[in-house]
Amino acid sequence: MTAADAAPPPPPPDEAAVRTLELTKHYGSSVALSGLTMVVPRGEVFGFLGPNGSGKTTAVKLLLGLSRPTGGEAWVLGHPAGDRKTRSRVGYLPELFRYQGWLSAAEVLGLHCRLAGIARAEWPAQIAGALSTVGLTGHADAKVETFSKGMQQRLGLGVALLGNPDLVILDEPTSALDPVGRADTRTIIRGLRDRGCAVFLNSHLLGEVEQICDRAAVVADGHVLAIGRLDELLGSGGVRMRLTGLTDVGRASLARRGTLAEHEGWFVVNGVDADAVPDLVAELVASGARVYAVEPVRQTLEERFLSLVEAEQARWQR
Amino acid sequence: MAALTIARLTIREAARRKLLLALAILTVIVIGLTGWGFQHLSTLTNPDGSQIPADELRLAVSQVLVFVEFMFSAVLALSAVVVASPAISSEFESGVALSMLARPVSRYQVVLGKWLGLAALIAIYVAATTTIELLVVDATTGYVPPGPVGLALYLIGEGFVIMSLALLLSTRLSGMTAGVISLVLFFVAWIGGIAGAIGEVFSSAAITNAGTISQLLLPTDALWRGSVYELEPILYRDVLGATTERAGNPFFVQSPPSVAYLVWAGCWVVLVVGITVWSLHRREV
Numbered sequence: 001m002t003a004a005d006a007a008p009p010p011p012p013p014d015e016a017a018v019r020t021l022e023l024t025k026h027y028g029s030s031v032a033l034s035g036l037t038m039v040v041p042r043g044e045v046f047g048f049l050g051p052n053g054s055g056k057t058t059a060v061k062l063l064l065g066l067s068r069p070t071g072g073e074a075w076v077l078g079h080p081a082g083d084r085k086t087r088s089r090v091g092y093l094p095e096l097f098r099y100q101g102w103l104s105a106a107e108v109l110g111l112h113c114r115l116a117g118i119a120r121a122e123w124p125a126q127i128a129g130a131l132s133t134v135g136l137t138g139h140a141d142a143k144v145e146t147f148s149k150g151m152q153q154r155l156g157l158g159v160a161l162l163g164n165p166d167l168v169i170l171d172e173p174t175s176a177l178d179p180v181g182r183a184d185t186r187t188i189i190r191g192l193r194d195r196g197c198a199v200f201l202n203s204h205l206l207g208e209v210e211q212i213c214d215r216a217a218v219v220a221d222g223h224v225l226a227i228g229r230l231d232e233l234l235g236s237g238g239v240r241m242r243l244t245g246l247t248d249v250g251r252a253s254l255a256r257r258g259t260l261a262e263h264e265g266w267f268v269v270n271g272v273d274a275d276a277v278p279d280l281v282a283e284l285v286a287s288g289a290r291v292y293a294v295e296p297v298r299q300t301l302e303e304r305f306l307s308l309v310e311a312e313q314a315r316w317q318r
Numbered sequence: 319m320a321a322l323t324i325a326r327l328t329i330r331e332a333a334r335r336k337l338l339l340a341l342a343i344l345t346v347i348v349i350g351l352t353g354w355g356f357q358h359l360s361t362l363t364n365p366d367g368s369q370i371p372a373d374e375l376r377l378a379v380s381q382v383l384v385f386v387e388f389m390f391s392a393v394l395a396l397s398a399v400v401v402a403s404p405a406i407s408s409e410f411e412s413g414v415a416l417s418m419l420a421r422p423v424s425r426y427q428v429v430l431g432k433w434l435g436l437a438a439l440i441a442i443y444v445a446a447t448t449t450i451e452l453l454v455v456d457a458t459t460g461y462v463p464p465g466p467v468g469l470a471l472y473l474i475g476e477g478f479v480i481m482s483l484a485l486l487l488s489t490r491l492s493g494m495t496a497g498v499i500s501l502v503l504f505f506v507a508w509i510g511g512i513a514g515a516i517g518e519v520f521s522s523a524a525i526t527n528a529g530t531i532s533q534l535l536l537p538t539d540a541l542w543r544g545s546v547y548e549l550e551p552i553l554y555r556d557v558l559g560a561t562t563e564r565a566g567n568p569f570f571v572q573s574p575p576s577v578a579y580l581v582w583a584g585c586w587v588v589l590v591v592g593i594t595v596w597s598l599h600r601r602e603v
Contacts, residue, residue, distance in 0.1 A: 064420045066603035088422040096413035100327070102334040114323045115421035159417060 017042045017167045017198030024071035032058040034222040045199040047209035047216035055222040056202045088117050091160035095171040101145030116163045130158035149176040171202040186212050210301040218308050225308040238270035242293040250287035320423045324431025352386050353454040360459040379461045380551050384569045395480045399500045402484035404493025405432050426595045440477035465548030472545035476538050482590040489597040511539030537583040540575050547571040
């Protein structure tokens with residue numbers, strides 16, 4: 001057998017929080033996830049974006065060993081996905097967050113301390129810390145069945161934080177939270193990143209992802225459409241100007257720097273490099289134009305997301 | 319160990335959801351009523367006012383006690399099925415299993431924990447009801463069955479068998495479906511046992527074999543018969559055992575289950591728990 005015939009060796013144990021290689025999941029003839037290949041470095045907040053039914057939760061379940069892949073491989077914290085010992089270093093808030101309603105919040109946290117294998121001496125501090133972080137200290141002894149959905153989701157986030165995990169997987173962590181709760185969650189996620197914990201954020205709330213994620217992947221119909229740092233995903237942006245007296249020379253200067261569009265008296269140049277903007281303004285002034293305003297334009301994640309998903313849908317319809 | 323944590327959780331759930339309290343209250347009421355009945359039974363006289371011979375009274379008390387224990391056995395089986403059938407499926411349906419199974423917990427630990435917790439509940443229920451009932455019967459009539467410990471052990475074994483079956487079905491079916499199937503099989507096995515007894519008396523190999531097969535497939539009825547044996551006065555076994563009146567009588571047993579059969583019943587439980595582990599291991603969340 002030649003080297004070329006040999007199966008590719010598995011990647012060596014590395015420091016990535018999550019690494020997947022052609023990870024695939026079929027349910028009968030339906031494709032839930034198709035060839036997911038990605039790396040989530042440690043200490044980063046990674047956004048996993050996609051419309052409903054795009055395979056986000058399937059990917060999470062595969063990473064946690066709750067479901068078995070039909071193809072490909074995945075490693076979590078350097079070990080095969082689902083490895084039992086590794087799961088003690090992973091916190092998880094499911095999209096369908098439910099906890100024993102007949103237990104109190106503190107008892108649910110105590111139960112998960114036991115299941116996570118946390119040393120008994122650490123339980124009081126872990127439970128108090130989790131309750132405090134998610135703002136439930138005053139409800140420690142209340143039965144979970146008396147909690148609102150938002151409080152239950154906060155509790156779930158507290159459960160995910162137990163044991164100072166190296167990776168926290170949050171599946172739609174703010175779906176039941178009010179704006180204050182969402183802001184609190186963002187603060188918690190930033191705190192996790194600051195202490196070196198990777199956060200895998202499964203969400204379709206793009207504004208949220210844009211505010212806190214370092215990197216993101218966009219998935220649809222089980223396929224990865226784009227993956228990378230947010231600034232890479234969003235492109236180089238552009239600039240928009242309010243001008244009068246634009247001559248043909250000035251218009252040519254704008255068109256040379258990027259794609260030119262006019263909208264309600266504004267001239268928008270997409271794709272222009274930020275460093276080239278001062279020269280562009282100087283050229284316009286020299287050509288006789290009067291410049292009243294210059295504003296950077298950046299594609300929002302939502303715009304980028306929609307363009308990617310629409311392009312994918314158009315590709316399938318062809 | 320995670321299995322013990324889950325076992326404790328199962329027992330705590332039964333307590334918090336007031337299952338134990340409800341059973342305790344109902345048991346006290348039922349035992350109170352049966353105690354009142356046994357008290358009156360012991361003071362009955364013949365229509366002509368003469369005393370009923372002690373042996374006859376003893377026989378009557380033993381028979382009523384078999385009926386009472388049959389009721390406890392049925393309550394035990396029904397309760398075990400009602401509690402075990404949704405034990406795993408409800409956690410999958412509600413989503414509780416998602417956060418639990420994402421922890422460093424093996425699926426076998428989940429099954430073992432659930433089984434141990436439910437088994438403890440069954441053992442507590444049987445030990446409490448049997449002890450109190452027999453003390454009440456002793457106090458009111460002076461009758462003590464020949465095998466009180468054996469009675470409790472057989473009932474516990476019966477509970478373990480039906481609970482194990484319901485728990486297995488709970489890994490794949492909804493609580494409602496698993497419960498109905500378990501109960502149907504429980505009563506089919508009971509009828510199978512009666513059929514087997516009839517076949518034995520009338521020397522019908524086909525009916526006897528059908529009964530034997532049903533007892534091998536689901537050992538609940540055979541274990542119930544073991545508990546009946548432990549309740550019967552020895553004299554009664556010898557007298558009635560020699561007649562054909564015992565044919566099909568589910569409340570009379572001439573001989574206890576063989577040691578080989580008890581070993582098989584133990585193996586049956588181990589096998590079913592093993593299949594439960596395999597079934598849960600294969601199930602995707």
